[in-house]
Amino acid sequence: MVEIERKFLVKNEDFKAEFYQKNRITQGFLNTDPLRTVRIRIKDETAFLTVKGKNNEAGLSRFEWEKEIDKTEAEALLKLCEPGMIDKARFLVKSASHIFEVDEFYGENEGLIVAEVELASETENFEKPKWLGQEVTGDPKYYNSQLSKNPYKSW
Template sequence: MIEIERKFLVKSALFKEEAYQKNRIKQGFLNTDPLRTVRIRIKDETAFLTVKGKNNEAGLSRFEWEKEIDKTDAEALLKLCEPGMIDKTRFLVNAGNHVFEVDEFYGDNDGLIVAEVELATESEVFQKPDWLGEEVTGDPKYYNSQLSKNPFKSW
């Protein structure tokens, strides 16, 4: 239940040509406290309730618990969320032995594209695709919970 990931900005749209899957995601936050974030997510026709704990000092790992829930329940819970919904398309791209999740945001976060890669250890080596830009791991302004409150358009 410990999630280890690194996050990067994306410098070109070439990832779209390499993607093997894409899903539309809508999500809101019941709680955006950095010590315990509670998220409701609808990914196409599947819904999830997710609880995330505080990041470690390096910003690389944190507790994460996720449970699939009924889509109708998720739609009702989204109405209870804090202001600021996240709307994005997630593209899955293979790079070496890893999969990058590339999120292209819409609405108040339009123009922002961020890629994440999950790792088994904090020191794990991974292949960096050419379209990968600056690393923003551990920068709170790129967390979805923060983008819901302080969107990209207001930076």
């Protein structure tokens, strides 16, 4: 239940020539407290309730619990969320032995593209694709919970 990941900006759209899966995601937050965020997510026709804890000092790992829920229930819960929804497409891209989740944001966060890679340990090495840019791991302004309150277009 501990998630270890690193997050990067994406320099260009070259990843679109490499992806093997794409999903549309809508999500809102019932709670955006940095100590515990509670998220409702609809990914195509599947829905999830997710609770995330506070990041460690390096910003690389944190507690994460996720449960699939009924899509109709998720749609009702989205109406209770704090203001600011996240709308994005997620592209899955395989790079060597890792899978990068590349999120292209829409709406108030249009123009922002970030990539995350989950790791087995905080010191695990991985191959960086050419389209990967500056690392933003641990920078709160790139957390979806913060993008819902302070969108990219307002920076």
